[in-house]
Amino acid sequence: MRQGHLFHSDRLTALALLVPVVTYIVAFIGFPFVMSFVYSISDATIGDPHFSIIGMRNFREMLQDEAFRTSLANTFIFTFVSIGLVVVLAHILAELLIREFPGKWIARFLLMLPWTAPIALGAIGFLWFMDSVYSPFDWLLRKAGLLGHPGDLFGPMSNLYWLARPGLAMASVILVHVWRLLPLATVILIAGLNSIPREIVEAAQIDGAGYFRRLFHITLPLLFPVIGVTILFSVFFTFTDMTVVWILTKGGPPPHATQVLASLAFLKTIQGGDLAQGAAVALFFFPVLAGIAAIVLRLVKKAVVV
Amino acid sequence: MLKRIVKGCGFYGVLSLFIMFSAVPFYIMLITMFKRNHDLLDPNNNPFIFNEPPTLQHLDLLLHQTQYPVFLLNTLLVGVLVVLITVLLALPAAYSLARLAGGWGEMVGVGIFLTYLVPPTLLFIPLSRIVADLGLQNSLWALVLIYPTFTVPFCTWLLMGFFKSIPRDIEEQALIDGCSRLGAFFRILLPISVPGIITVIVFAFTLVVNEYIYALAFIQESGRKTIGIGLTTELIRGDVFYWGALMGGALLASIPVAILYTIFLDRIISGLNMGTGRQ
Numbered sequence: 001m002r003q004g005h006l007f008h009s010d011r012l013t014a015l016a017l018l019v020p021v022v023t024y025i026v027a028f029i030g031f032p033f034v035m036s037f038v039y040s041i042s043d044a045t046i047g048d049p050h051f052s053i054i055g056m057r058n059f060r061e062m063l064q065d066e067a068f069r070t071s072l073a074n075t076f077i078f079t080f081v082s083i084g085l086v087v088v089l090a091h092i093l094a095e096l097l098i099r100e101f102p103g104k105w106i107a108r109f110l111l112m113l114p115w116t117a118p119i120a121l122g123a124i125g126f127l128w129f130m131d132s133v134y135s136p137f138d139w140l141l142r143k144a145g146l147l148g149h150p151g152d153l154f155g156p157m158s159n160l161y162w163l164a165r166p167g168l169a170m171a172s173v174i175l176v177h178v179w180r181l182l183p184l185a186t187v188i189l190i191a192g193l194n195s196i197p198r199e200i201v202e203a204a205q206i207d208g209a210g211y212f213r214r215l216f217h218i219t220l221p222l223l224f225p226v227i228g229v230t231i232l233f234s235v236f237f238t239f240t241d242m243t244v245v246w247i248l249t250k251g252g253p254p255p256h257a258t259q260v261l262a263s264l265a266f267l268k269t270i271q272g273g274d275l276a277q278g279a280a281v282a283l284f285f286f287p288v289l290a291g292i293a294a295i296v297l298r299l300v301k302k303a304v305v306v
Numbered sequence: 307m308l309k310r311i312v313k314g315c316g317f318y319g320v321l322s323l324f325i326m327f328s329a330v331p332f333y334i335m336l337i338t339m340f341k342r343n344h345d346l347l348d349p350n351n352n353p354f355i356f357n358e359p360p361t362l363q364h365l366d367l368l369l370h371q372t373q374y375p376v377f378l379l380n381t382l383l384v385g386v387l388v389v390l391i392t393v394l395l396a397l398p399a400a401y402s403l404a405r406l407a408g409g410w411g412e413m414v415g416v417g418i419f420l421t422y423l424v425p426p427t428l429l430f431i432p433l434s435r436i437v438a439d440l441g442l443q444n445s446l447w448a449l450v451l452i453y454p455t456f457t458v459p460f461c462t463w464l465l466m467g468f469f470k471s472i473p474r475d476i477e478e479q480a481l482i483d484g485c486s487r488l489g490a491f492f493r494i495l496l497p498i499s500v501p502g503i504i505t506v507i508v509f510a511f512t513l514v515v516n517e518y519i520y521a522l523a524f525i526q527e528s529g530r531k532t533i534g535i536g537l538t539t540e541l542i543r544g545d546v547f548y549w550g551a552l553m554g555g556a557l558l559a560s561i562p563v564a565i566l567y568t569i570f571l572d573r574i575i576s577g578l579n580m581g582t583g584r585q
Contacts, residue, residue, distance in 0.1 A: 010406045010487070011406070013402070013406055013487060014402045014406035014407045014408075014411070015402075017398035017399060017401060017402035017406070018398075018399050018402050018403070018407075018414065020394075020395050020398070020399070021395045021396065021398075021399035021418065021458060021462060022399075022414075024395055024454065024458065025418065025421055025455075025458065025459070028433070028436075028451070028452065028454070028455050029421045029424055029429065029455050029459075030421070031432075032429055032432035032433050032436065033424055033428075033429065033432070035432040035435070036428060036429075036431055036432045039431065039432060039435075044435070046434055046435060046438055047438075049439065089324075092320070092324075093324050096317065096320060096321050096324070099317070101317075107321060107325060108568070109564070109565075109568050110325050110328055110329040111324060111325060111328045111329075112328075112564070112567075112568050112571060113328055113329055113332055113560075113564055114328050114331075115567075116512070116563065116564040116567035116568050116571070117332070117560035117561070117563060117564040118512075118515050118516045118533070118534055118559065118560060118563060119516060119518070120516070120518045120533075120534030120535070120537070120538060121533070121534065121537065121556035121557075121559055121560045122331060122332075122556075122560065124335075124537060124538065124552060124553070124556040125331030125332060125334055125335050125553065125556060126331055127542075127547075127552075128334060128335075128338060128549060128553065129331065129334065131547075133349055134346070134347065134349055134353065134549075136334060136353035136354065138349075139349065139352070139353050158349070159349075179327065179328070179331075182327075182328070183328065184575075187571060187572070187575045188575060191572075191575060236423065236425070240425035240426075240427045240428070241427070242427050242519060243518040243519065243534075246518075246522070247538055261427075262425075262427035262519075265427065265428075265431065266427070266430075266519070266522075266523070269430070269431050269434060269523075270434065270522075270523050275431060275432075275434070275435060278431045279431050279432070282427060282428040282431055283428070285425065285427070285428050286428075289423055289424070289425070292423060293420050293423050296419075296420065296423070297416065297420070300416050300419075
C-alpha cells in the first residue's frame, strides 16, 4: 500500500522536475529546429514577419550557386583532412602522455591550451602568425634561407601571404582546426588507452608479440570504439564550425576559397537578411548530424548494456 | 615505426615538438603584448624575443582606451546568468532522470543529450527570427536566453551520470528514517554532488566564454559585445591592427578560462565518452 503510494508520487515528481528543461528545449531547440526546415522552403527574411511557402526553389537556386558548391566541397575537405591529421597526431601524443614524467602537469596544461582556451582568442594568435608582412613563420623561413631570394624553395618574395592565396589559406584553416582539436582527441584517446587491461598487453609481450603485433592485434582493436568517439566529436566540431574560418579569412580570399557551409549560411542570413536561403544552406548539415546522432545512440545503448 | 621514432628522437624531443605546436601562439601573444611597436613592426626583427626593452603601452591602451573591460564585464555577466539558469534547469531534470523516472528516464536523457548535436551554426538562423520578434537584438538578454541551448543538454547529461554513480542506498536510508524525497535530495544527495555541480558550473561558463556565432549574429553595438567578438571586431578595424593590445586581450582572457577548464577536464571528457572505453 505504502509502496504503491510512494511509486505514484515519485512518478509525478519525476515529470514535474522534467517540465522546465523539456519546455526550454522544445521552445529554443526543438521548435527552431523544425522552423529551419520550414524556412528553407519559404521566402522568409529577418525583417519581415510574414512569409509564404515557395517549395524547393531555394534548393534549386542554391545548387546552381558557385558559392554553395565551393562551400560544400570545402566543408568536406576541411573536415576529412583535419580529422585524418588529428587522429594520427593524437595517437602519438596519447602514447606519450600516458607515461608519468616530472613536470607532467605543466606539459599537460600547455598541450591542452588550444582546446581549453576560447577558440576565437586562440585564432587571434594565428592571425599574427599568418600576417602578410610580420608573419613569424615567414621570418623563420627567411632565416632558414627558404624564402625571400631568387631560387629559394618558397619563392623570391619576402612573404608567403598565408591568408591571401587560396591553397595556403585552406592549409591555414586546416592547421588551426588540427591545432584546436588535437588536445580533445588526445584526452579521449588517453581515457581509452587507460581502459585497456594492462595484463592483456603484458601477456602478449611475454608471448613474444612485437610492438606492431601488439598495436594491430590488441591496442587498435580494443581502442576502436574510442577512436570512433574521437572521430565522431572531431567531425561534429569541424563540420559545423565557422569561428576559425570567420576570424582567419571570412571565407576568402575572394570569391570563396575557404568558404564553408556554416560561414555561407551566416553570410546569407545575417548579412543578407535572407533567412530562407540561410536555412537551406545550413540544412545540408542534417544528413551528417543525423548520422552522428545514430552512432551516438548505438554507442549509448552498448554502454548501457555493458 | 612509432616506437623507433619515439626512441630515436627521445621522448622529451617529441613531447617538446607537440608542446611547441600547442603553446607557441600563446607565447607569441605574451611577448607581443609587451613589445614596443617599433620592435614589433619591423619584419626583420626576431619575432620570438625582445629586440628592444619591453613596454606596458599596449596594456595601457587595452585597459584604458578600448572597451576591453566592458567586454570582460559583459562576458562575466552573461556567464553568471547562464550558469545559474543551466544549474536550475539541469539539476532537477538530472535528478529526476537518474533516480525517479525508471526505464524511460534513460531514453529521455539520451534525447536531451542528442539536442546537443544541433549546432549553433544551424540554430542561429531560426533563433535570429525569434530574437527579432522578442525585440532582443543588440541586447545581452538575447544571449542569456539563447546560451542555455548549448549548456543545458550536456550539463543535464553530466549531472545525470554523476547522480547515477552515487549509491541509492544512501538516500533510501534517509527515506526510511522519515526524510521526504525533497529533504533527502537537499540534505543527502546535494552535499555529495558538490564536485559534479562545480564541474557543470565550470563547463557551462567556459562554453559561454567560447561562444562566438550567436554573439556575432545578435550583437552589433560595441558596448554590448562579449570578449570574443569584441576583440575581433573592435580591435581589428579594416587594415589597422592594434597587435599588441589585441594579443594581450586574447591572452589575458584565455588563461583563467584555460586553467579552470584544465582542472575539470577529465570529468568533462568522461561525460563526452559516454561510458565507452571506461570501466
